[in-house]
Amino acid sequence: MFTAGCPVCEPVVEMVQSMACESCDVTIYNLAEQCDTKECVSKVKEYNITSLPAVVVNGELLSCCAGRGVSREQLEAAGIGNTA
Numbered sequence: 001m002f003t004a005g006c007p008v009c010e011p012v013v014e015m016v017q018s019m020a021c022e023s024c025d026v027t028i029y030n031l032a033e034q035c036d037t038k039e040c041v042s043k044v045k046e047y048n049i050t051s052l053p054a055v056v057v058n059g060e061l062l063s064c065c066a067g068r069g070v071s072r073e074q075l076e077a078a079g080i081g082n083t084a
Contacts, residue, residue: 002044002054005032009053016055 001016003009013028020026029040031052047054047061050069055062075081 001026001028001056002040002049002052003028003030003032004052005030006052012053012055 001013003013017026029035029043031040031044034040043049043056047056049061049065050067051065054065056065
């Protein structure tokens with residue numbers, strides 16, 4: 001699980017933790033705190049995470065967490081950078 005440690009992420013963290021079975025291994029990477037080993041940063045790149053919170057199960061980024069985030073195309077379509 002990837003989080004920013006913010007009020008939007010915390011309920012998702014709590015939900016995942018409450019739903020996890022006793023033998024489930026739940027790892028939480030709080031990207032606001034940056035892990036010492038930089039493992040969290042490499043995992044973000046590996047899973048192509050573009051927004052938080054994000055949940056990875058058995059090595060797969062859940063579809064609810066994929067394809068979101070700010071893109072250059074969306075910003076341009078909204079008029080960012082246009083001097084009109």
